[in-house]
Amino acid sequence: MSNAYATLVASFTKLYRYQHLAQIVAWDQAAMMPSKGNEARSAAMAELAVLMHDTLTAPQLASALEAAKTETTDPIEAASVHEMTRQWRAATLIPASLVEAKSLAGTKCEHAWRTQRKANDWAGFLVNWKPLVECVRQEATLLAEASGLSRYDALVDRYEPGMTSAVIEPMFADLKRWLPPLIQDVLVKQRTEEVVAPTGPFPIAAQRALGLEIMGLLGFDFEGGRLDVSTHPFCGGVAEDVRITTRYSEDDFVQALMGIVHETGHARYEQRLPRAWVHLPLGVARSMGIHESQSLSFEMQLGRSRPFLELIAPLVRKHLGDQPAFAVDNLAKIYTRVRTGLVRTESDELTYPMHIILRFEIERALVEREIEPEDVPALWDEKMLAYLGADTRGNYTDGCLQDIHWTDGAFGYFPSYTLGAMYAAQYFAAMRAQLPALDAKVAAGDLAPIFSWLDDKIWSQASRWETPELIARATGTPLSASHFEKHLRARYLAG
Amino acid sequence: MSNAYATLVASFTKLYRYQHLAQIVAWDQAAMMPSKGNEARSAAMAELAVLMHDTLTAPQLASALEAAKTETTDPIEAASVHEMTRQWRAATLIPASLVEAKSLAGTKCEHAWRTQRKANDWAGFLVNWKPLVECVRQEATLLAEASGLSRYDALVDRYEPGMTSAVIEPMFADLKRWLPPLIQDVLVKQRTEEVVAPTGPFPIAAQRALGLEIMGLLGFDFEGGRLDVSTHPFCGGVAEDVRITTRYSEDDFVQALMGIVHETGHARYEQRLPRAWVHLPLGVARSMGIHESQSLSFEMQLGRSRPFLELIAPLVRKHLGDQPAFAVDNLAKIYTRVRTGLVRTESDELTYPMHIILRFEIERALVEREIEPEDVPALWDEKMLAYLGADTRGNYTDGCLQDIHWTDGAFGYFPSYTLGAMYAAQYFAAMRAQLPALDAKVAAGDLAPIFSWLDDKIWSQASRWETPELIARATGTPLSASHFEKHLRARYLAG
Numbered sequence: 005m006s007n008a009y010a011t012l013v014a015s016f017t018k019l020y021r022y023q024h025l026a027q028i029v030a031w032d033q034a035a036m037m038p039s040k041g042n043e044a045r046s047a048a049m050a051e052l053a054v055l056m057h058d059t060l061t062a063p064q065l066a067s068a069l070e071a072a073k074t075e076t077t078d079p080i081e082a083a084s085v086h087e088m089t090r091q092w093r094a095a096t097l098i099p100a101s102l103v104e105a106k107s108l109a110g111t112k113c114e115h116a117w118r119t120q121r122k123a124n125d126w127a128g129f130l131v132n133w134k135p136l137v138e139c140v141r142q143e144a145t146l147l148a149e150a151s152g153l154s155r156y157d158a159l160v161d162r163y164e165p166g167m168t169s170a171v172i173e174p175m176f177a178d179l180k181r182w183l184p185p186l187i188q189d190v191l192v193k194q195r196t197e198e199v200v201a202p203t204g205p206f207p208i209a210a211q212r213a214l215g216l217e218i219m220g221l222l223g224f225d226f227e228g229g230r231l232d233v234s235t236h237p238f239c240g241g242v243a244e245d246v247r248i249t250t251r252y253s254e255d256d257f258v259q260a261l262m263g264i265v266h267e268t269g270h271a272r273y274e275q276r277l278p279r280a281w282v283h284l285p286l287g288v289a290r291s292m293g294i295h296e297s298q299s300l301s302f303e304m305q306l307g308r309s310r311p312f313l314e315l316i317a318p319l320v321r322k323h324l325g326d327q328p329a330f331a332v333d334n335l336a337k338i339y340t341r342v343r344t345g346l347v348r349t350e351s352d353e354l355t356y357p358m359h360i361i362l363r364f365e366i367e368r369a370l371v372e373r374e375i376e377p378e379d380v381p382a383l384w385d386e387k388m389l390a391y392l393g394a395d396t397r398g399n400y401t402d403g404c405l406q407d408i409h410w411t412d413g414a415f416g417y418f419p420s421y422t423l424g425a426m427y428a429a430q431y432f433a434a435m436r437a438q439l440p441a442l443d444a445k446v447a448a449g450d451l452a453p454i455f456s457w458l459d460d461k462i463w464s465q466a467s468r469w470e471t472p473e474l475i476a477r478a479t480g481t482p483l484s485a486s487h488f489e490k491h492l493r494a495r496y497l498a499g
Numbered sequence: 500m501s502n503a504y505a506t507l508v509a510s511f512t513k514l515y516r517y518q519h520l521a522q523i524v525a526w527d528q529a530a531m532m533p534s535k536g537n538e539a540r541s542a543a544m545a546e547l548a549v550l551m552h553d554t555l556t557a558p559q560l561a562s563a564l565e566a567a568k569t570e571t572t573d574p575i576e577a578a579s580v581h582e583m584t585r586q587w588r589a590a591t592l593i594p595a596s597l598v599e600a601k602s603l604a605g606t607k608c609e610h611a612w613r614t615q616r617k618a619n620d621w622a623g624f625l626v627n628w629k630p631l632v633e634c635v636r637q638e639a640t641l642l643a644e645a646s647g648l649s650r651y652d653a654l655v656d657r658y659e660p661g662m663t664s665a666v667i668e669p670m671f672a673d674l675k676r677w678l679p680p681l682i683q684d685v686l687v688k689q690r691t692e693e694v695v696a697p698t699g700p701f702p703i704a705a706q707r708a709l710g711l712e713i714m715g716l717l718g719f720d721f722e723g724g725r726l727d728v729s730t731h732p733f734c735g736g737v738a739e740d741v742r743i744t745t746r747y748s749e750d751d752f753v754q755a756l757m758g759i760v761h762e763t764g765h766a767r768y769e770q771r772l773p774r775a776w777v778h779l780p781l782g783v784a785r786s787m788g789i790h791e792s793q794s795l796s797f798e799m800q801l802g803r804s805r806p807f808l809e810l811i812a813p814l815v816r817k818h819l820g821d822q823p824a825f826a827v828d829n830l831a832k833i834y835t836r837v838r839t840g841l842v843r844t845e846s847d848e849l850t851y852p853m854h855i856i857l858r859f860e861i862e863r864a865l866v867e868r869e870i871e872p873e874d875v876p877a878l879w880d881e882k883m884l885a886y887l888g889a890d891t892r893g894n895y896t897d898g899c900l901q902d903i904h905w906t907d908g909a910f911g912y913f914p915s916y917t918l919g920a921m922y923a924a925q926y927f928a929a930m931r932a933q934l935p936a937l938d939a940k941v942a943a944g945d946l947a948p949i950f951s952w953l954d955d956k957i958w959s960q961a962s963r964w965e966t967p968e969l970i971a972r973a974t975g976t977p978l979s980a981s982h983f984e985k986h987l988r989a990r991y992l993a994g
Contacts, residue, residue, distance in 0.1 A: 021543040021546040021547075022543075022546070024539055024540065024543035025547060028524050028527055028540075029520055029523050032523055038721060038723055038724060038740060040722045040723035041723065041740025043739065044516075044737055044739040044777075047516055048516040048517075048519035048520050051517070055550075227533050227534050227535045230531065230533060242536070242539055244539040245532060245533060245535065245536025245539065245540070
């Protein structure tokens with residue numbers, strides 16, 4: 005290890021420890037904190053954000069990076085320095101004052117949103133949101149000037165390194181071409197299907213017990229993580245202590261259960277990141293899209309598949325009692341049911357990408373200053389009608405106030421969801437080619453081949469490769485949306 | 500505000516925000532964290548401790564303190580600078596390396612203790628404890644050299660400013676004279692009393708609901724705090740978001756319930772600290788003894804009193820069902836029952852001070868290097884036999900492994916418990932002289948006069964006065980143990 009690299013490891017280890025604090029108090033804020041704690045919490049988190057920014061932008065770190073680039077010969081060290089440089093570059097472009105202003109504005113906006121969403125209070129939300137959007141635009145401008153990317157692409161690059169609107173737009177244009185007719189075909193096909201609705205109430209304690217058992221089946225390590233409740237489900241915490249959340253309704257267990265499967269996918273990626281690199285940028289998850297590809301591997305490729313539902317149907321009956329709706333055939337219909345609903349997180353695999361395309365188009369225009377925050381509800385209404393035939397006028401709760409991403413300033417994140425769905429479809433296409441009798445193994449409870457494939461190809465690789473190389477190494481071919489289209493046609497139109 | 504004072508306020512505001520992070524992750528570690536998170540958590544907490552130490556010992560803070568002392572004329576500002584100086588002085592005496600070593604050793608020792616205590620594993624505990632004790636001794640030596648106090652008194656001074664063994668020893672010698680005979684008299688008196696034991700099980704959900712209702716009665720602000728579970732109950736978090744914990748047993752609600760009353764006393768002190776000073780050393784609770792005087796005002800002076808038990812008996816019946824044991828007379832007997840048990844936190848008001856005297860004598864000898872960690876079990880056995888007639892040989896679980904204080908390095912803390920009991924007895928003596936018909940009001944559910952007295956005399960004063968002045972201003976006379984003795988004789992021998 006060169007001297008310069010040792011200096012870098014010391015600095016990034018310190019940052020990793022600060023990041024630990026930031027993650028745990030952020031989890032607490034969402035899952036535990038009472039309302040009057042918010043002001044002090046926001047101030048403490050902003051102070052920590054400034055500290056992390058200062059640590060990352062210290063002059064001695066810049067010179068150590070410079071020196072390490074020439075001194076380092078080991079390929080892993082070189083990859084490590086490359087990832088350190090990525091973080092450093094992103095941070096040095098943003099002044100500390102803007103980091104603090106955005107953190108404060110985001111925390112304030114998000115906290116108020118928790119009640120404003122329920123109250124359908126767009127006007128109240130807008131008051132907190134406008135300053136946040138302004139911070140994001142300033143940030144995007146600075147990043148764009150330095151990288152030569154457009155303002156929006158400069159934000160996307162933080163979540164999905166190397167990805168640009170020039171790649172996303174044609175792919176989304178393609179989806180806009182074949183997906184709405186496919187949705188219509190499936191809606192017609194499903195119109196004549198008999199689906200038995202589960203009859204509640206489903207006590208929350210029983211739902212939680214069911215969720216915990218399925219997390220166990222999916223390999224979640226409970227000595228290194230927890231399941232709790234928050235308004236917007238997420239996977240947080242740190243690799244050594246992964247905190248996932250869900251939200252329950254006594255009337256419906258279907259969403260919460262598959263939500264737990266989804267977050268468990270995120271969680272296993274974190275729990276299996278290589279411990280040797282965990283304190284370094286090299287050791288973190290590759291990108292938001294790759295992260296989402298894990299949750300969607302668990303939820304969409306595995307979780308809603310017929311063999312997996314065969315496996316868990318007895319557990320559903322064990323915890324929630326027996327009823328006709330819990331027959332495997334019926335569960336399979338429930339979990340592939342297509343509805344043109346208003347809420348992204350409650351939407352199905354088929355309509356989900358249309359929700360994402362809507363957000364992508366709006367947030368890109370917002371960041372590029374083509375529209376103003378005030379314009380969002382009207383645009384939202386117009387696009388929901390065009391893409392999904394849904395009327396959202398006056399309904400902010402299930403309209404533009406539904407997501408947490410815009411309330412805490414995470415613009416540029418949304419495309420990752422649909423990229424993740426495409427990656428996941430491609431993994432499973434590769435797995436089926438490599439692993440014989442996969443479906444029979446799943447139905448028999450043997451999920452090990454899937455986890456071991458993901459562990460080997462994705463989890464253990466952390467940030468060792470750029471995204472395109474990671475995908476190509478894992479699946480043997482570059483990213484192609486064709487696997488996603490094939491998967492959807494097979495699941496929703498076959499049989 | 501002078502320039503120097505403004506500089507100080509900025510630095511201490513930063514420290515207050517770091518302290519917020521430290522408190523929340525410490526609460527999480529005790530109440531939420533799964534075991535595999537501990538190593539990363541300990542490292543993150545140690546990193547934060549170093550950061551706080553560095554912030555407090557920065558040269559510009561020292562010069563600002565010096566300047567503020569001459570520039571400041573406002574008495575509140577002067578008191579504020581005085582409290583800042585106290586923190587600064589304590590911190591500058593300890594090098595950062597020792598701060599980090601002690602934090603790491605303490606966290607490691609405490610985490611392992613959670614399983615070692617249950618396993619009666621003294622030998623395993625000793626391995627982690629010896630390095631911690633060595634850190635504490637080094638710390639005590641440095642503090643003693645600077646202050647001219649003895650090593651142990653230098654530690655006591657951190658929890659109870661101005662208090663020394665020269666004051667504590669004669670008071671404890673006095674207790675050792677009159678308390679054991681009083682305990683014997685009460686044991687004889689109670690031998691003929693009929694006490695109906697409550698019949699369990701008491702579901703934990705019902706105990707929690709009862710606890711929450713009584714916390715409400717005691718004025719706990721649920722928008723600014725929570726109730727959770729941990730091995731060793733404590734009051735943590737921050738003034739704006741107070742986290743109290745308890746531990747439940749299905750077989751016994753008696754301890755958990757009064758534990759909640761106790762921690763609620765701590766919590767209300769924190770929740771009512773003046774918001775204008777909350778970010779400054781002036782705004783924190785005065786001392787551990789004063790803090791304990793609040794929990795003991797709630798638990799001992801109020802909670803176990805006949806009028807309070809009249810008030811809560813219907814709530815006990817509401818949540819746990821009716822049974823003969825829940826008659827007010829019987830509850831009063833249960834909550835004043837004296838038993839010479841082994842465990843401090845489960846012991847009663849009367850025998851509690853003897854547990855404290857035992858710990859005081861052992862920890863003082865340990866810090867003064869008169870004994871070694873290996874000697875503790877034998878000394879423990881000897882003193883338990885002498886003071887309480889109890890045999891603890893070979894029982895580490897309920898012997899010297901029972902408390903958290905020694906496992907995380909908080910030596911010098913124990914005397915505060917009995918000082919707190921004396922302060923609390925003195926408050927209530929003063930209150931009874933000033934507030935007419937206090938008992939009748941309590942029984943009728945009007946607790947406002949008590950809270951308003953404590954708020955006015957103690958909570959709102961934060962660290963405005965040195966402890967002796969705070970007590971004298973509140974009660975009209977200096978601290979005297981006579982109120983405690985009178986209180987015990989009246990409660991346990993009258994009638």
